[in-house]
Amino acid sequence: MLEVVFHARFFKSATVLSQKQRRKLFELIERLRRDSYDPLLHTKHLTEPLLGYLSFRITRDWRVLFRFVDKRTIQLIRVAHRSDVYR
16 A cells, blocks of 8 residues: 655645545545556646646546655645646
8 A cells, every 4th residue: 555645735725625525535545545546546647847747536627636756655746626737
């Protein structure tokens, strides 16, 4: 199982989500711990200028930006709308 650590701005960025979306987010984080490429996450490797980062889907419109710190540790960076997360 992977360890998940949180960037300082992660929780602040998650406050834009509704209560229902936050519950789903934390369920998905548990799924991410078990398998970072679980099909329900829709994990994507990002390209320039975010090379080295990945995203997973909370809902159709909301994404989580993350990266692998090492082989066993994932750092969750921020939550953002899909129109803003890749900027």
